[in-house]
Amino acid sequence: MTTRPFPRLGAWVKLPAPESVELLALAGFDFVVVDLEHGAIDTRTTSTMIALARGCGLTPFVRVAGTTARDVQVPLDAGAAGLFVPQVDNAAAAREAVRVTRFPPLGRRGASTSGRAGRWGLAELADHVRSGNDEVRLVVQVESAGALSSMAEIGEVPGVDAVFIDPTDLAVSGGLPENGLAELVAAAERRCADHHITLGTTASGDAPDLLGRGYDFLVLGADTTMLRQGARALVDGATAVGR
Template structure:
C-alpha cells in the first residue's frame, strides 16, 4: 500500500494501525505504544476526557514515539487550538458534512494566512518559548486535519471535502453513516457509502481511514484499500480480557 497525501499525511498512510484511548490513564497510552500501535486517538467525543487529561496522554504518546491524535468533541476552534498547542499531531473532526465545515476545520488547524489559528509559542508545541517563531509556526503546517465522513450528505460531498486545501485525510464512520441511513454498519448500503468516500479520498490523493472492533475487521479494511485503521479501544480490550478470564474459569466448572 502506497502512502498518500505527501509527507504531512505520512503518519496515516501505508497501513498504519491505531486505537482509541478513552480512559484517563497514562497506562493506556503506554500499553498501546509498547504493543506496537502506530498511533493513538484520544477520544474527547465519546469519552469524558478533559483538556488536562488529553494533554498528559498526548505527552506520553509522543515521548514513546507513537503519533498522538485527538478526536475532538466538535469543530470549535478554541478546543482545536489548545490541543495542537498541547502537542497533538492532529485532530479528527466529527460530522463534517459540507465543504464549508471542512474549510472551517482547516482554518482552526492552520495559522494565517491559510487559517485563523492564534499563535501560542509559549505552549508545549513551541517548547515553552524555546522554539523560534518559524519552528513553532511550522508545527501548524505539519498538523493533521482529518474530517470525519459520517452521513449520506458527507459522502455525497466527500470529493469536494477531500479537495479542500489543508485537509490531510478523511475518516469514514460506518456506525454513524448507518444511523443516518437507518441501517446496520455492515449493511450493503453502508458498505457502498463507505467505499464511495474511500474512492473520493484516493482520487484527491489523500489517505482514508476507518474504525473497527476487531483485528480481523482491520485486516479486511486494509485489504479493501483503507490506508489507516483505528482498532478497538482501551476500555473494550480491558472489558473483553476481563470477561474472557471469568468465562474461562466459570465455563470450565470453576467457582461461581
C-alpha cells in the same frame, strides 16, 4: 498538507488514565486518538497523554468535540500531532475545520510558542507557524450519507490531510438499509482512491480486508473495549471448567 506517510494502526483512548497510552504503546500500536468527543478526559490529562505518547514513540492525535477555538487550541498547543474533527458533512465544514486548525494565512488559529508545541517558548515563531501549517495533520470524519457522496470535495479541501469514515455514526444517521450503506461506502472508497485521498476507518476483526481495499490507516478499537473484552475472556476461561 503533510506528505509524510500516515501511521497505520491506532486506538481510541477514552479512559482518563495516562497508563492506557503506555499500555497501547507496549502492545505495538502506531498512534492513539485521545477522545474528547466521547471520553470523560480533562485538559490536564489530555496534555499528559500527549506527552506520554510522544515519549513512548506513539503519534498522539486528539478527537475534539467541535471546532471552537477552545476545542482545538488547547490540544494543539499541548503538542498533539493532529486532530480528528467529527461531523464534517461537506466541503464548507471541512474549510471551517481548516480555518480553526491552521495559522494565518491558511486559517485563524492563534499563535503562541509558550506551550509544548512551541517547545515551551524555545521555538522561533516562524518555525512554530510553519510546523503548525505543514506538519499538524487534520483528519475530518465523514458520518452521514450526504458526506459520503461529497468525499472527494471534502478530501480535496486544502489543509485537510485525511478523511475518516465513521461506520457507527453512518449506521445511525444514514437512514439506509445495510446493503445501501455498503454501496455508498464502496463508492466513497473508489472516489478517494481516484483522487489520492488518505483514507481511514475503524476495524473490527476485518483489518486485513480493509487495508487490502485501500485504507491507509485504521483505528482497531478503544481502551475501554479492550479492557472489557480481555476481562470477559478471563472470566469465561475461569468458569468454563465444569460447564
